[in-house]
Amino acid sequence: MSPAMIKLTLMEFKLFTRNFINMFFLLVFPSLMLLLFGGIFGNEPEALYGGYGVIDISVPAYAGMVISITGLMSLPLTICEYREKKILKRFQATPLSPVYVIISQISVNLLMTIAGMLLLFLVGRLVFNLRFMGSFLPVAAVFLFSTLSIFSVGFLIAGLAPNMRAATAIANLVYFPMLFLTGATIPMELMPALMQKIAAVLPVTHVVRAMKAIWLGEAAEVLFPSLLVLGGVLLVCSYLSLKLFRWE
């Protein structure tokens, strides 16, 4: 990494932390929801949740919430903003290619996603005695894979949106269903069967399923279909966003 690259990434990092919506929905909202659900239901094992407590299934499920704010909101909106404000074009006229602006955006959002997940884990652990049935490396791998997959959806939004206003509309239209209909906020187990079927078309549903499966140490049959879907999303969205991407 060149000094310029470090400076750029640090600046993007500061910008992320100065964005209230990002910080609230990434660091405050998930823990708040966890405290709310945990406060109401406790973390006692229940048959409805397959013999786990509500916190035990919520922490991995909330990974969907954490990844959605960075991947579906922060990333596409920032890229659209930079394109609309001609910041990417301005970097074209410097020795540092605007490709690095995109790379630093991905890095910062990835790091912040990880930070959001760690915080959630800590709150679950310290407040509710969260149970963790999986092992660290596979969980981290599924989490990173899920993040990349949702980021590719974000890039597709950035590529499709003609301007900032359209990007905000599309991001909201994608973000809120993904937040509430996929089990990323409200446990899937509480939803009617039909709803659960509909939710299967949303990529974040598969983040939630995969994270829960690996977290709770469930059988591979539960995990792999969702990983396959996320891999498909990653391939298709990356291909389309590369085709659609514009610098200005």
Place this chain on the structure above:
Amino acid sequence: MIRVDSLTVNYGELRAVDNVSFTVSEGEIFGLVGPNGAGKTSTVECIEGLRRAYSGTVRVLGLDPWKDRQELYGLVGVQLQDTAYQERVRVFEICELFASLYRRPTPYDELLKMMQLTAKKRDFIANLSGGQRQKLSIVLALIPNPRVLFLDELTTGLDPHARHRMWELLLQLKKRGLTIVLVSHYMDEVEAVCDRVAMMNCGRIVSSGTIGEVVGRFALPTMISFRSPVEHLGSFENLAGITSVQRKHNLITLCGNGDKAVAALLRHLEENEIEYTGLAVKPPDLEAVFLELAGTAPAADSLEGVK
């Protein structure tokens, strides 16, 4: 310094720049002017290496801006038409970032001082006024310690005072030996700072040279106006060199050919003891050329009151 030879730029079917050639010499302020959509920005973007020419050659400091862009960007400073920066970045943060991009950057504190932005150093860009943002974009363009500076629509949206301050700054930069290419559609700005101009319309250069040369080539009339209660305008029309006469209330406006017409008019007013006030003579200027080109010449608007 800069040589553009038969430059052509296409956007699909549309030819945005058509066979444009000009040169810019070291230490001059060169203006690229013309109506919106004339191809100014496309031309300057080819020189900056941001756009690929369809045909023709461009050389900046001996470099090909498209092929040698990495080398070029260490030597030129660029201010793009309406670039904005991130609202929640502090002034010094973006300056530091830009300084880290170049090998021998000019210390940005000096530049902030020159642009009277020192007090704003720790402010968010969101809190800067339009003029301060434009100044910041010049600071960022000067950080590479460039030999050539490109400024596109520099003073759009600034108040008259800020515009005059900006012109002084440009002349200061010129004194430091900088070569400046200024894209503008404000003719007063170009007349105030540019040594030479190229006037573009519909993708072509219609005229180029010093401002006097460009204006001279169009043979536009001198406008003479004054206020007078005089009733009959017929006698004015027969004066040597006067081509048209019109009146709005008591304001009489004559078009004529240069100083001869002015002299003839003055004699006429004197000999016939015609009362008049507020005599103004406006020789053709770049603005008149511009309006002529844009197809909206300051024509005989209404004939109301003319007898």
